[in-house]
Amino acid sequence: MNDDRYEIRFGGSGGQGIILAAVILAEAAALYDKKYVSQTQSYGPEARGGKSKAEVVISSREIDYPKVITMDFFLAMNQAALDAYFYDFKPNGLLVVDSTFVEQVPTSRVIAIPFTSIARELGRELVANVVALGAVGLLCPAVGAEGLRQAVLGRVPPKTVELNSKAFAAGAEAANAFDLDSLPRSITSDEEREI
Amino acid sequence: MEEKMMAESARLRHEYLRHDKKFPHVWCPGCGIGIVLGSLIRAIDSLGLDKDELVLASGIGCSGRLPVYVDFNTIHTTHGRALTFATGIKLANPSLTVMTVMGDGDATAIGGNHFIHAARRNLNLTAIIINNQIYGMTGGQYSPTTPYGSNSATSVYGHIEHAFSIAELAVTAGASYVARGTVYHVPALDKLIARGIEKEGFSVIEIMSNCHTQYGRRNKMPDPVTMMKWFRDQAVSVSRAAKMEAAELEGKFTIGILADRDKPSYTSEYQHIREQALHQEKKK
Amino acid sequence: MDSKQSGTISLLQGNEAIVKGALAAGCRFFAGYPITPASEIAELMSINLPKVGGTFIQMEDEIAGIGAIIGASLAGVKSLTATSGPGFSLMQENLGFACITETPCVIVNVMRGGPSTGLPTSPGQGDVMQARWGTHGIHPIVVLSVSSVLDSFEITIHAFNISEKYRIPVIILSDEVVAHTRESITIPDQTGFEEVNRIKPSVPPEWYHPYEDNSRGVPPMASFGDGYRHHVTGLVHDVHGYPTQRVDEIDAFQRRQFRKITNGFYEIQMTKSTMLDDAEIAVIAYGSVSRSALRAIKMARERGIKAGLLHLITLFPFPRQTAEQVLRQCRAVLVPEMNLGQISREVKRVNLSSKIEKINRIDGQLITPEEIFKKLLEM
Incomplete structure (x- = not known):
């Protein structure tokens, strides 16, 4: 398909700020990067229990289908969400997990960062989603890190700007320790692709 | 004296009834709704209101046909819903004087929910409820105000439900002004209506009226005069009722003003909301 | 835009x-x-x-x-x-x-x-x-x-x-x-923006007939409080707004309601066409499903299938003329809907010789581009 559609999913439990994080990511792509975006989420009982998901599609062209078809990027904040929402992962997609809660990963194209532990060290577990966004800004090629940082700070209550600023930086720093090139390029082998 | 009254009546009819509407009206000879119409016109005339600024909304039933005869802005809405339309009209243009005329079934059965919420909300509307204790237009079926034990087209073995007291319901629901009158006590009725229109806030005037055709005929009051006598004998003024024992009041109803209290009106409260919203917007 | x-x-x-x-x-x-x-x-x-x-x-x-x-x-x-x-x-x-x-x-x-x-x-x-x-x-x-x-x-x-x-x-x-x-x-x-406002009467109040016919079939509308003291009723009414039982007035009133809308078909019936010019098969869709359909026809085009999309914005009055053109041109038309077939009935109603296919989901899920694409491959 002749488009540069980039598909992102965030999964976690209700209360981890998954939907807000997706809205902020979408805002960054739309308002700062001037891209077309479409952001959706699962509503209803599902969102209140163990797992919820939110999706963002980013493109330089108008977006037809608004939901994720196959994921380029999956941020999983707990094991239940990872297990439930991993199904349409692209072979060359990137999985980022909160290693505070995720023990088993289904792919080798994964980066594990203890977002929640980092947030706890900063004093507020609640900012785990912003720590994660800091990492997303660095690891996700579809969104600019600076735009994302501004979008975060534009959304949070004025009193928490400093804390969130630290959280975002901590996430970015943690992500910076990883070398994306060291990951396998795709989880399907070259032979498989030839077939 | 009589000549003077006739001249006055002619003036009022000329001033307030629609000239291009084909009379006669739809009501039975002797129907109480005509008396209510007269009272309403005299009340409005006594207040000197501008016809262009008056809106009269009705629901469905015999009472629903009242607005078409008067030369105001008039609307004959759906069954039970007159107050919902009136709410929209008043909020859209608070300078209008908005009144509704409803029947007992209209206001307290199908429109009961709208009625109690309009009273609670306290929007500046005047609700005239013509209570003839029956569904007249559809042929005499029992309504929420049909007395226990009465006969109707749907209670031929005697009515086993208990009646609403509309005025008391309005008092409890929070209306600013509540009055009850009858089509027998006409000069008093003129004043009760006028006071209701003047009153800031939600006003209810319940009017006991005769449907001898559908209610009276089935309940040993087959003509208007018998029903008028019944109103005369059963009505007790609010002040007199206060001194009476409950047993003495059995089967009777009070007339006069049941509530007259001041609350901030909805439209003035909403004006504050507008100012507050603008203020917050400017602060951004 | x-x-x-x-x-x-x-x-x-x-x-x-x-x-x-x-x-x-x-x-x-x-x-x-x-x-x-x-x-x-x-x-x-x-x-x-x-x-x-x-x-x-x-x-x-x-x-x-x-x-x-x-x-x-x-x-x-x-x-x-x-x-x-x-x-x-x-x-x-x-x-x-x-x-x-x-x-x-x-x-x-x-x-x-x-x-x-x-x-x-x-x-x-x-x-x-x-x-x-x-x-x-x-x-x-x-x-x-x-x-x-x-x-x-x-x-x-x-x-x-x-x-x-x-x-x-x-x-x-x-x-x-x-x-x-x-x-x-x-x-x-x-x-x-173009902002359209209802036309108000320009005649003096005593000349105003609130439901009088005119060439457009849309009478000027006075607001309560404008000085035009008219009557509004849910009963079928004459030109004054008063209830009527005269058959000539009833018929004229009812037919005017339809005529005024028929007169406006040219601007009321809105559709969006994508890749329909040379299409041999087409999807007719509306609402969120049209998004899936848009992607599906692009997928089909990549496979060399001449597919197009008629996206209905106006559902009623049903844009018959536009739909008929698509139905005449295409050998098969697919109508995907999140019901068991409602607009597809309208499409069938105006169809002459095209084959009408359906995709229906009633499980609370949006129809996906893949589902539509697969169906297009079969058509």
Whole structure:
């Protein structure tokens, strides 16, 4: 398909700020990067229990289908969400997990960062989603890190700007320790692709 | 004296009834709704209101046909819903004087929910409820105000439900002004209506009226005069009722003003909301 | 409209865009009752209307909501209500009142799965025929559908304009997907909109016949308080607005209702065509499903299949002429819907020789591009 559609999913439990994080990511792509975006989420009982998901599609062209078809990027904040929402992962997609809660990963194209532990060290577990966004800004090629940082700070209550600023930086720093090139390029082998 | 009254009546009819509407009206000879119409016109005339600024909304039933005869802005809405339309009209243009005329079934059965919420909300509307204790237009079926034990087209073995007291319901629901009158006590009725229109806030005037055709005929009051006598004998003024024992009041109803209290009106409260919203917007 | 034109870029949900569209169209009154997935519209109206001198009120139920907006419109203020399935069912009675009294107003129904309480948080398209025929009796009605956040903004403006111009209630059918999807859109500067307002009488009050026919079939409309003291009734009425039982007056009244809308087909019936010029097969879709269909025809084109899309914005009056062209041209037409076939019946009704295929999902899930694409491969 002749488009540069980039598909992102965030999964976690209700209360981890998954939907807000997706809205902020979408805002960054739309308002700062001037891209077309479409952001959706699962509503209803599902969102209140163990797992919820939110999706963002980013493109330089108008977006037809608004939901994720196959994921380029999956941020999983707990094991239940990872297990439930991993199904349409692209072979060359990137999985980022909160290693505070995720023990088993289904792919080798994964980066594990203890977002929640980092947030706890900063004093507020609640900012785990912003720590994660800091990492997303660095690891996700579809969104600019600076735009994302501004979008975060534009959304949070004025009193928490400093804390969130630290959280975002901590996430970015943690992500910076990883070398994306060291990951396998795709989880399907070259032979498989030839077939 | 009589000549003077006739001249006055002619003036009022000329001033307030629609000239291009084909009379006669739809009501039975002797129907109480005509008396209510007269009272309403005299009340409005006594207040000197501008016809262009008056809106009269009705629901469905015999009472629903009242607005078409008067030369105001008039609307004959759906069954039970007159107050919902009136709410929209008043909020859209608070300078209008908005009144509704409803029947007992209209206001307290199908429109009961709208009625109690309009009273609670306290929007500046005047609700005239013509209570003839029956569904007249559809042929005499029992309504929420049909007395226990009465006969109707749907209670031929005697009515086993208990009646609403509309005025008391309005008092409890929070209306600013509540009055009850009858089509027998006409000069008093003129004043009760006028006071209701003047009153800031939600006003209810319940009017006991005769449907001898559908209610009276089935309940040993087959003509208007018998029903008028019944109103005369059963009505007790609010002040007199206060001194009476409950047993003495059995089967009777009070007339006069049941509530007259001041609350901030909805439209003035909403004006504050507008100012507050603008203020917050400017602060951004 | 190109969403990258000059103006303010915003990230909005469909429901938010409806509010922006309504305000841009001059709507200054909202009355409604909370219901998922439409409540955001009421919430945002309660915040924004007072800032522009408008009025918001939460009523005791949806019956009251639509009653109040009709009342406000009769007093001269453009009005909106928004609901979902169960509330839309409650509105049917007064919707008929708006029809027979020719009162402009806009009703949003964010469709969810039904019947009854159904699937409150899942999308559906089960209310299409209800929107057309839900209120009793013969009546024309305008039903528009929205498929995106941009649509939600633009089509809401169209809805108000059509409603004002033709004195008819306009229903906007959204669905849970469109309502809650956030997309970036550019809200153009205020001056960019065409705002249509009802025509008011220019004659003195004693000459005013509020329901008198004219070449357009749309009589000028005085507001309560304008000095034209007219009568409005849900009974069939004569040119004065008074109830009538004269057969000649009844017939003339009923037929004018349809004639005024037929006269406006050229602008009321809105569709969007994509890759239809050389299409051999086509998809006819509306609402969120049209988004999946758009992707599916692109996928088909990559495979060398000449597929096109007719995206219906106006569902009723059904855009027959445009649909007929597609049906004449294409050997097969696919109608995907989140119901068991409602618009497909309209398509079949106007079809001559094309083969009509359907995809129907009634499990509360949006039909995917893949599902449509696979069907196109078979056609």
